Amino acid sequence: MDIQSVKQRFEIIGNSPLLNRALDVAVQVAPTNISVLINGESGVGKEVIPKIIHQLSARKHGPYIAVNCGAIPEGTIDSELFGHEKGSFTGAHEARKGYFEEANGGTIFLDEVAELPLGTQVRLLRVLETGEIIRVGSSKVIKTNVRVVAATNVDFSSALQQGKFREDLYYRLNQVPINMPALRERRGDIELLFKKFTTDFSEKYKMPPLQLTPDAIQLMTSYNWPGNVRQLKNITEQMSVLEQDRDITAQSLTKYLPSDSFNSKPMVLGKNGGGQDFTEREILYKVLFDMKSDLQDLKKLVLGMIQSGGSFVPSQENAALFDRVFQEETTIEHTHTEYNPPITNSVIHLPQSRPAEVNVQHTSHEEVEESLSLTDSEKDLIKKALQKHKNKRKYAAQELGISERTLYRKIKEYNLAK
Numbered sequence: 001m002d003i004q005s006v007k008q009r010f011e012i013i014g015n016s017p018l019l020n021r022a023l024d025v026a027v028q029v030a031p032t033n034i035s036v037l038i039n040g041e042s043g044v045g046k047e048v049i050p051k052i053i054h055q056l057s058a059r060k061h062g063p064y065i066a067v068n069c070g071a072i073p074e075g076t077i078d079s080e081l082f083g084h085e086k087g088s089f090t091g092a093h094e095a096r097k098g099y100f101e102e103a104n105g106g107t108i109f110l111d112e113v114a115e116l117p118l119g120t121q122v123r124l125l126r127v128l129e130t131g132e133i134i135r136v137g138s139s140k141v142i143k144t145n146v147r148v149v150a151a152t153n154v155d156f157s158s159a160l161q162q163g164k165f166r167e168d169l170y171y172r173l174n175q176v177p178i179n180m181p182a183l184r185e186r187r188g189d190i191e192l193l194f195k196k197f198t199t200d201f202s203e204k205y206k207m208p209p210l211q212l213t214p215d216a217i218q219l220m221t222s223y224n225w226p227g228n229v230r231q232l233k234n235i236t237e238q239m240s241v242l243e244q245d246r247d248i249t250a251q252s253l254t255k256y257l258p259s260d261s262f263n264s265k266p267m268v269l270g271k272n273g274g275g276q277d278f279t280e281r282e283i284l285y286k287v288l289f290d291m292k293s294d295l296q297d298l299k300k301l302v303l304g305m306i307q308s309g310g311s312f313v314p315s316q317e318n319a320a321l322f323d324r325v326f327q328e329e330t331t332i333e334h335t336h337t338e339y340n341p342p343i344t345n346s347v348i349h350l351p352q353s354r355p356a357e358v359n360v361q362h363t364s365h366e367e368v369e370e371s372l373s374l375t376d377s378e379k380d381l382i383k384k385a386l387q388k389h390k391n392k393r394k395y396a397a398q399e400l401g402i403s404e405r406t407l408y409r410k411i412k413e414y415n416l417a418k
Contacts, residue, residue, distance in 0.1 A: 001027060001056065009055075010048055013196045016186030022049065022178050029176050030056035035128060037113075037173045038151040040180030043230030049178055050109040050149040059147055062106030065099050070112035077120050079136050082127075088137020100133050100144050107147040113173065114154035114165055125169045148173070183225040183232065190221050190232065197233050201240040208246050210239055215250035223257055379414045382407070386416065 030053045038046045054064045083098030150173045159165040202209040235256045385396040397407040
């Protein structure tokens with residue numbers, strides 16, 4: 001049977017490729033006896049898949065039983081699934097068959113299977129592997145022939161890590177996985193589903209169907225629908241009953257949509273999208289770390305500038321560094337004065353408004369013969385930093401852009417200790 005025939009037979013609305021893929025897998029696996037695990041959020045319509053599998057299988061004339069495992073109390077779930085003998089527990093006035101006996105020759109759908117207690121999981125694993133069950137309070141083995149289709153909206157990876165679900169049972173159930181897409185993953189189907197629901201409710205309540213204005217359609221398709229198809233159906237029913245005006249606008253639709261669930265995607269940074277999502281705090285941290293790295297490089301350039309007499313010929317990379325650092329400082333300080341580092345004949349001069357890390361006095365009329373020794377230059381810079389900070393080595397080290405340990409070693413090396 002093709003996909004369109006399946007949709008018509010089971011009244012499935014939508015043309016999403018993800019939905020079509022799920023239906024296609026269900027049709028292919030139906031003639032077999034393989035166990036199927038349906039994954040999907042609450043409200044996506046997972047219950048239609050086991051019906052398709054059952055009706056298109058050789059078991060279609062056998063019983064079909066759907067069990068919500070999360071709705072059965074832990075103390076009675078073994079009795080519900082596997083049956084019990086008379087007197088096996090308080091209130092067991094007579095023997096009773098469980099769902100697996102009742103579904104013999106047919107299909108059983110275990111919804112919310114991840115909610116099963118660990119003890120029940122052991123019993124279920126035995127049924128899947130051997131086809132045998134034992135009623136509560138009995139030692140007699142009963143054979144049953146049941147096709148098991150399970151569904152969950154739980155992340156099994158975390159459940160397995162926390163020991164809440166048996167790994168061997170997971171792999172036994174998950175012989176063929178079917179993933180049902182969330183409604184926000186098939187936005188093109190939202191308007192089609194709304195039209196189907198409003199038509200059904202107009203017949204049910206004997207009133208004209210609703211019509212969406214263009215802005216309402218845009219709002220409806222941009223909404224995240226955390227409750228998926230179930231939420232869309234409920235909201236359509238509410239509007240069908242409560243709205244006097246049958247033309248639904250974005251303003252009237254907003255009254256039925258919780259404001260905290262609208263589509264808001266995190267910003268993506270990096271090359272070609274980067275593939276990483278960053279919160280505002282992470283973005284701020286990234287900017288600050290980048291600035292710190294730039295400032296460290298800038299300190300080295302400033303020291304080189306001082307050693308060369310206050311100016312030097314920068315490379316293209318260094319010029320870009322000056323421009324980037326000063327622009328970032330101006331933006332973060334929220335100053336109203338723009339600073340553009342002056343570049344004349346490819347020579348960068350330090351601005352008066354932004355003094356260098358080490359304050360060096362220049363005389364315009366006196367020429368001083370400078371030593372070309374790097375050792376002498378380094379020694380002179382350390383002397384000046386110590387003088388400036390009144391021999392407070394911590395601040396002198398920060399001024400020079402070196403560690404205190406390095407400064408102590410240099411002071412001892414150059415015999416600068418007083």
